[in-house]
Amino acid sequence: MTHEPYGADAGFETLAIHAGQEPDATTGAVVPPIYQVSTYAQDGVGNLRNGYEYSRSANPTRTALQECLAALEDPAGAAAGTTTAMSFASGLAAEDTVLRTVLKPGDHVVVPDDAYGGTYRLVSKVAGPWGVEHTPARLTDLDAVAAAVQPGRTKIVWVETPTNPLLRVADIAAIAEVAHAAGAILVVDNTFASPYLQQPLLLGADVVVHSTTKYLGGHSDVVGGAVVTNDPELGERLAYHQNAMGAVSGPFDAWLTLRGIKTLGVRMDRHCANARAVAEVLRDSAKVSQVLYPGFEDHDGHHVAVKQMKDFGGMISFRHAGGEQAALDFCARTRVFTLGESLGGVESLVEHPGRMTHASVAGSELEVPADLVRLSVGIETVDDLVADVVQALG
Ligand SMILES: Cc1ncc(COP(=O)(O)O)c(C=O)c1O
Numbered sequence: 001m002t003h004e005p006y007g008a009d010a011g012f013e014t015l016a017i018h019a020g021q022e023p024d025a026t027t028g029a030v031v032p033p034i035y036q037v038s039t040y041a042q043d044g045v046g047n048l049r050n051g052y053e054y055s056r057s058a059n060p061t062r063t064a065l066q067e068c069l070a071a072l073e074d075p076a077g078a079a080a081g082t083t084t085a086m087s088f089a090s091g092l093a094a095e096d097t098v099l100r101t102v103l104k105p106g107d108h109v110v111v112p113d114d115a116y117g118g119t120y121r122l123v124s125k126v127a128g129p130w131g132v133e134h135t136p137a138r139l140t141d142l143d144a145v146a147a148a149v150q151p152g153r154t155k156i157v158w159v160e161t162p163t164n165p166l167l168r169v170a171d172i173a174a175i176a177e178v179a180h181a182a183g184a185i186l187v188v189d190n191t192f193a194s195p196y197l198q199q200p201l202l203l204g205a206d207v208v209v210h211s212t213t214k215y216l217g218g219h220s221d222v223v224g225g226a227v228v229t230n231d232p233e234l235g236e237r238l239a240y241h242q243n244a245m246g247a248v249s250g251p252f253d254a255w256l257t258l259r260g261i262k263t264l265g266v267r268m269d270r271h272c273a274n275a276r277a278v279a280e281v282l283r284d285s286a287k288v289s290q291v292l293y294p295g296f297e298d299h300d301g302h303h304v305a306v307k308q309m310k311d312f313g314g315m316i317s318f319r320h321a322g323g324e325q326a327a328l329d330f331c332a333r334t335r336v337f338t339l340g341e342s343l344g345g346v347e348s349l350v351e352h353p354g355r356m357t358h359a360s361v362a363g364s365e366l367e368v369p370a371d372l373v374r375l376s377v378g379i380e381t382v383d384d385l386v387a388d389v390v391q392a393l394g
Contacts, residue, residue, distance in 0.1 A: 008071075008079035012196060013265040015075060020067025021258065032064040034255045057243045061251040062087050065258045066226075069216075072195040072261070073208050073228040083201065084235040085228040086242045087254055091191065091211025092118055093247035094225030098187060098207060099123070099156070101234075101241040105131030108153040110184075112139050112170070113365055114163040116211075117358040119189065120366050123158070136365045139163070139170035140301060142178060151182040159205070160189040161198075162301070164343075165317045165353040165374045167292040169301025172308055176204030185234070191215070191344070196268045197310045201230045207238075214344030215314075218260040218267055224249050267346065267379055271314030274385055275377040281386050282318050287393045289321040289371070315343060317353070317374045324370035328352055331373060333392040336384050343376035348385055350375055 010018070023030050037059070040052040052058055069085035070078035077083025088094040099122070103109065111123050113136040123134045137148035139159055149157065157179035161170040172188060179186040187207040188200035194215040200208050210216060212224040227242075229235045242248060249257070272295075279293040294305040295312030305312055320327040330350070331339050337350040341357050351357060353368045361367055377385060 008075045010075070012072065015071045016068065016264050017262045019071035019078070020064040032061055032255065032258065034251050035060045036251050055251070056246050056248055059248075059251050059254070061258075062249055062254040065249070065254040065261075068258060068261060069195075069210075069212075069226050070228055072264075073190075073199055074201045074230050077201065077230045082232050083228065083230040084232075084239065085226055086238055087212070087249045087257070088225035088227070088242070089247045089249055089253070090223050091209065091213060091225035092122055094209050094211075094227045095119060095122055095189075096126070097238065097241050097245055097247060098209060098227055099127050099132070100245065101238050102155055102185065103127065103132050106153070107132055107155045108150050109134045110137050110145060110148045110154055110157045111135070112158065112160050112163055112168075113137060114139075114166040114168055114368075115158075115160045115366060116164045116189070116191075117353075117360040117366070119158070119160070120364065121360045124364070138168075139175065140168050142171070142174055145175055146178050149178060149182040149184065154179075154182055154184045156187055157184050158187050158189070159200075160192070162192045162294055162305070162313060162315065164192060164315075165358060165368055165372060167294055167299075167301075167315060167317055169294050169299075169305045171304045172198075172200050172203040172205055176206075180204075185231075192315055193309055193313055194264060194268060194344075196264050197272075197313060198308055201228065203308055206231055206234065212257050213342060215268065215271070216261055216264060216344075217257045218264065218345060219256075220342060220345035220347060222253050222256040222260070224253050224257050268311070268314070270379040271377060272311040274379060274382045275312070275314045275316055275375075277382050278375065278377050278385055278389055279316050281389055282316065285390075285393050287321050287326070288318050290319040292317040292319075314377045315374070316377060317372055319369060320371045320373060322371075324354070327371045327373050328355075329394075330392050333394070334388050335391075336380060336388040337375060337392070343374075345376070346379050348376060348378035348380060348388075
């Protein structure tokens with residue numbers, strides 16, 4: 001009997017290191033090789049070796065990443081072959097593929113009233129002109145979500161939790177019921193939590209999307225996206241569109257993402273611990289009017305976060321009591337926190353959402369406060385992070 005350390009009952013870290021990544025059959029290489037190749041020799045017309053034909057359709061390095069992602073989001077479903085994952089060139093390419101697989105002109109989507117600006121731009125400015133309508137809803141208010149849903153017309157309820165950048169927490173299981181009752185599917189953007197902290201498919205979601213650029217990749221060296229579903233029929237349609245639309249990840253990007261995933265568990269533990277320490281310092285400062293961090297008991301999504309997340313993540317936003325200029329000055333003064341977009345890497349980042357990641361939602365219902373600062377707390381020495389925040393507050 002073969003010993004399979006990566007079976008469905010294996011722990012998260014074991015799956016992260018082994019799922020989809022058996023030693024190479026020819027050489028025993030313990031890490032999947034980078035199959036930097038576009039096409040594959042066929043043993044006769046239509047007689048493919050292990051299904052590989054052309055790298056847009058399938059590539060062994062990408063296959064390894066996809067199998068690993070499916071196992072992390074839903075170990076039992078992945079082992080049974082009912083849960084599948086697809087890897088893309090970016091998070092937005094993954095989201096676009098979901099939208100164009102599920103929707104047609106005339107359909108309607110419920111979107112969060114706080115979300116990554118690029119997601120809202122994709123739905124409103126790209127899908128909108130093709131005839132897809134959307135309604136923003138406050139995801140923390142189930143009645144608001146139910147009121148936004150149009151039974152028969154709404155095909156997707158789109159959830160981000162925790163949200164970017166206001167760290168609101170949506171109750172995935174409860175929203176799944178609302179979506180399903182109206183005949184819609186529930187898509188959860190799991191980028192902020194990562195599958196280590198939260199597994200939406202196990203809570204009732206139909207599809208998970210990721211910007212793997214963030215915690216999954218984890219080292220700010222690769223852009224990528226993923227879609228995972230536990231609905232086999234939808235999985236087939238998504239896989240068809242992945243190939244037909246073609247926004248796949250290249251082999252080296254897939255390899256870098258897999259390499260990052262191996263340490264996801266230990267990185268997330270440190271991200272969470274460091275974020276808590278930084279959040280506490282911010283809460284103690286008179287220069288800060290509000291700290292948005294789901295780990296605090298007085299955060300209005302705390303009890304839901306406790307129910308559906310293993311820990312509270314590495315993201316914090318705060319409102320500077322001194323207003324917009326003071327928020328901008330804070331961003332200019334940090335030394336360990338690097339001023340930059342993105343999040344989820346080992347290095348700490350600071351940004352001003354209103355002028356940076358969320359500039360595209362200015363003037364919309366998703367506009368963010370001008371005094372808001374967002375921190376992606378990295379895994380540097382916690383004392384250095386705390387000292388940096390204290391000196392930047394001045
Ligand atoms: C929550 C969230 N979803 C999706 C995306 C889009 O991903 P990408 O930048 O990889 O296209 C981002 C990017 O910042 C994000 O923060």
